[in-house]
Amino acid sequence: MSTEVTAAEQPVTRAEPVRRKPGRDWTSVLLRIWGILVYGFLFLPIFIIMAYSFNKGRALLAWDGFGFDWYKTLPDNPVIRGAITTSLKAAVGSAIIATILGSLAGIALARRPGKWVIVFMALVFLVLVTPEIVDAIALLIWYVRIKGPFGPGFAVVGDNYGLLRLWLGHAIFSTAVVTLIVRARLAGLDESLEEAGADLYAAPFTRFRQITLPLMMPAVLAGALLAFSLSLDNTIISTFVSVAGASPWPVYVFSALRSILRPEIAAVSTLMLLLTLIALSLVALVLRRSGDSAEEVAKTITGAG
Amino acid sequence: MKAPRFTLAIPAWILFTLFFLIPVGFIAFYSFGYKPFFLTGLTIATDKLSFSNYGDALSGTFLETFKGTLQISILGTFICLLIGFPFAYWLAVRVSPKWRGLLLGLVIVPFWTNFLVRTIGWRILLAPEGPVSGILRAIGIRDAPLAVLDTRFAVQLGVVYNYLPLMILPLFVALDRLEPALREASKDLGASRWKTMRQVTIPLAMPGIVAGTLLVFIPLSGDYITAAVLGGAKGNMVGRMVADQFLVAQNWALGSAMAMVLIGMILLTVGLFALIGLAARAVIQRNRRVTLQEVPA
Numbered sequence: 001m002s003t004e005v006t007a008a009e010q011p012v013t014r015a016e017p018v019r020r021k022p023g024r025d026w027t028s029v030l031l032r033i034w035g036i037l038v039y040g041f042l043f044l045p046i047f048i049i050m051a052y053s054f055n056k057g058r059a060l061l062a063w064d065g066f067g068f069d070w071y072k073t074l075p076d077n078p079v080i081r082g083a084i085t086t087s088l089k090a091a092v093g094s095a096i097i098a099t100i101l102g103s104l105a106g107i108a109l110a111r112r113p114g115k116w117v118i119v120f121m122a123l124v125f126l127v128l129v130t131p132e133i134v135d136a137i138a139l140l141i142w143y144v145r146i147k148g149p150f151g152p153g154f155a156v157v158g159d160n161y162g163l164l165r166l167w168l169g170h171a172i173f174s175t176a177v178v179t180l181i182v183r184a185r186l187a188g189l190d191e192s193l194e195e196a197g198a199d200l201y202a203a204p205f206t207r208f209r210q211i212t213l214p215l216m217m218p219a220v221l222a223g224a225l226l227a228f229s230l231s232l233d234n235t236i237i238s239t240f241v242s243v244a245g246a247s248p249w250p251v252y253v254f255s256a257l258r259s260i261l262r263p264e265i266a267a268v269s270t271l272m273l274l275l276t277l278i279a280l281s282l283v284a285l286v287l288r289r290s291g292d293s294a295e296e297v298a299k300t301i302t303g304a305g
Numbered sequence: 306m307k308a309p310r311f312t313l314a315i316p317a318w319i320l321f322t323l324f325f326l327i328p329v330g331f332i333a334f335y336s337f338g339y340k341p342f343f344l345t346g347l348t349i350a351t352d353k354l355s356f357s358n359y360g361d362a363l364s365g366t367f368l369e370t371f372k373g374t375l376q377i378s379i380l381g382t383f384i385c386l387l388i389g390f391p392f393a394y395w396l397a398v399r400v401s402p403k404w405r406g407l408l409l410g411l412v413i414v415p416f417w418t419n420f421l422v423r424t425i426g427w428r429i430l431l432a433p434e435g436p437v438s439g440i441l442r443a444i445g446i447r448d449a450p451l452a453v454l455d456t457r458f459a460v461q462l463g464v465v466y467n468y469l470p471l472m473i474l475p476l477f478v479a480l481d482r483l484e485p486a487l488r489e490a491s492k493d494l495g496a497s498r499w500k501t502m503r504q505v506t507i508p509l510a511m512p513g514i515v516a517g518t519l520l521v522f523i524p525l526s527g528d529y530i531t532a533a534v535l536g537g538a539k540g541n542m543v544g545r546m547v548a549d550q551f552l553v554a555q556n557w558a559l560g561s562a563m564a565m566v567l568i569g570m571i572l573l574t575v576g577l578f579a580l581i582g583l584a585a586r587a588v589i590q591r592n593r594r595v596t597l598q599e600v601p602a
Contacts, residue, residue, distance in 0.1 A: 031391060035395045035400075038469075041466065042466075045466070046418050048426045048436065049422055049426045060429070105313065112313065114310045116310065116311040129519075130568060131568065133527050133564070134567065135328075138329045138564075139328050142327065168324050172324055229416060233416065233420050235420055235421050236544075249419070250420070253425075257425070265422065272419075273417055280417075
């Protein structure tokens with residue numbers, strides 16, 4: 001079913017003379033006020049964290065004058081540096097796993113349908129509806145039980161077993177997400193382009209590289225970004241499966257919550273937010289260069305496309 | 306020889322089986338076990354299986370926590386929908402396309418600050434000596450310091466805040482796909498704004514409403530961070546209760562049973578709402594006065 005307006009109907013919409021300009025009637029005014037209020041609500045705690053990162057005092061929650069003190073001490077804090085490095089390593093690794101596995105599964109779902117699709121989609125659905133806390137305890141018990149590369153003293157992995165636990169732990173949910181995004185993108189695209197490629201005697205791999213891959217690229221990129229940020233943000237699974245010495249940033253914050261919260265946490269968060277915004281602007285720029293409209297770019301980045 | 310059709314999905318299949326199905330299967334199995342005598346040094350025993358953990362999980366304060374969590378989750382999802390729908394409508398329909406991309410991007414910015422840190426931001430805001438309390442006292446709405454931290458209210462506010470973007474995005478996608486011509490046609494045919502909203506916009510945005518509701522409700526019911534940061538003793542949620550059984554009480558059997566009940570609670574609620582939704586749709590379709598027919602091409 002297509003919702004597109006056919007050529008015969010188009011003059012009617014064109015002929016309509018008065019298009020209400022936004023912002024002229026009372027509903028538009030109310031909606032705009034609502035919009036501003038919602039943005040205020042969404043950004044309030046973030047601004048407060050930014051403001052409190054300049055707190056000179058020793059405790060985050062008690063304001064004690066303005067200063068850059070905590071920014072200055074950051075570079076000398078090996079624990080925080082280690083936590084952020086672990087977070088980035090975990091995010092890159094799990095995003096790579098999720099993007100590859102999810103894209104492959106997405107292609108198979110969209111282009112190789114069969115009875116297996118029902119079973120697989122049921123599994124994906126199950127992954128998505130299972131609360132993270134259940135995943136977390138289940139994984140912890142599982143890792144402890146199977147040991148091998150997920151426990152200490154395994155030859156190839158060595159001391160990196162904590163990282164391996166995070167990679168796979170974070171990749172489960174994001175693989176399901178990438179699968180759905182890629183499948184949706186390919187399902188919305190006509191397969192005739194690939195068939196035309198086949199008719200013109202393109203080998204299967206050439207067909208994939210020159211037709212399918214470029215077509216699904218926005219979805220893959222969106223999926224990768226989403227997987228990366230889901231991993232960076234993940235607190236629950238990380239709290240349970242990470243090991244001392246290789247615990248990511250949210251785990252550090254969570255344990256600080258139980259002892260004492262220092263403004264350094266706000267300082268790191270502010271810096272990380274700025275870095276992400278810069279990185280995202282770069283991605284947006286690349287996408288715009290490649291011809292997407294601003295709205296398409298935003299949709300790709302937010303995973304809403 | 307031809308590869309089977311699911312070949313490309315095999316790696317994902319392996320990941321899901323090894324690191325999701327089997328581990329969660331163990332949790333299901335453990336929920337029938339029991340906590341061995343502490344001197345044995347073991348955390349779980351499964352030589353005698355019984356339903357007794359389920360009885361424990363569904364009684365006393367644990368049951369209260371389940372009820373409280375269900376209330377917080379349903380109310381939280383509903384508030385997200387109430388806040389999110391007008392907002393997404395504004396963004397998708399009223400904002401000029403020039404600004405839409407940027408404004409949509411802004412919705413997601415909170416996601417780039419860690420979940421935990423955002424919630425801590427609310428801890429600062431709502432503190433008795435914090436900014437909100439100060440403003441309320443300065444303009445004379447309250448005389449005493451604000452006392453909402455470590456209550457159910459704080460948790461409710463926190464979850465609405467944390468999951469709102471998950472409601473806005475699918476709503477935006479659904480409303481954005483909606484042809485403006487359909488709404489205009491409705492107005493041209495004499496329908497009032499409210500009627501257009503009720504009979505054209507909302508029904509067509511249904512997939513977005515359903516997606517947003519699921520995206521918010523499911524993680525919200527299992528949330529444990531928000532309750533841990535803002536809830537104190539009074540604002541407990543199931544997620545935190547499960548975590549405590551594993552991290553503090555070391556009762557894996559009871560914790561596993563609670564986890565199973567949590568999954569059951571989520572599936573039941575989602576199923577119930579799906580049924581209500583289907584029934585409502587059937588009623589609406591029967592009462593619709595104008596039936597549209599396919600026009601032969």
